Amino acid sequence: MTTPTGRRERKKALTRQALADAALELFLEHGYDGVTVAQIADAADVSLATLFKHVPDGKEALIFDDGTERREAVVAAVRDRPAGTSVLAALREFMAGRGPFATDLTPELLRKRDLIVGTPALAGYQRKLWIAGEGALAAAIAGEGDAQDPAVRALARYVLEVPELAGTDPDPRASLDAIFDLLERGWTG
Structure with missing residues (x-):
């Protein structure tokens, strides 16, 4: 994955990584079905709106890149x-x-x-x-x-x-x- 160069792009990448890390940790601890998107957003310290802005495909997309x-x-x-x-x-x-x-x-x-x-x-x-x-x-x-x-x-x-x-x-x-x-x-x- 290439490193974003602009400040806004770097912040987006950091937020996306925080969401992915939080999701993976929660999924491993509680199982995929035992975790809500609200819990993931809370663990990453972002709002639900921010979560869906970064990951519109839902929680399964959180631990994958875009392909x-x-x-x-x-x-x-x-x-x-x-x-x-x-x-x-x-x-x-x-x-x-x-x-x-x-x-x-x-x-x-x-x-x-x-x-x-x-x-x-x-x-x-x-x-x-x-x-x-x-x-x-x-x-x-x-x-x-x-x-x-x-x-x-x-x-x-x-x-x-x-x-x-x-x-x-x-x-x-x-x-x-x-x-x-x-x-x-x-x-x-």
């Missing part, structure tokens, strides 16, 4: 992949280091991941953020080709659904690998 970082990262995984690495291999590696598939998370990030994966509203919002990157990922996959090609769009959509499909499985990494194996070799019936 720009993930969209840019998944596109970069394809665009900046090493020579000789297939699109699917690059996407598999990228996904393996994210969310439910990551194995090297700090205890704090592990708690946050478990909260997101275990809370339907948060998991749903996260899915919404992933799916919002479909067009950008399709364009990266297509390269110089047609990003509107149904096969390219389908591949982009399916890859972005992987966290939803496999993230709550008993062995998410094995499920991720099974999905990418299927994508790489195709359905054989």
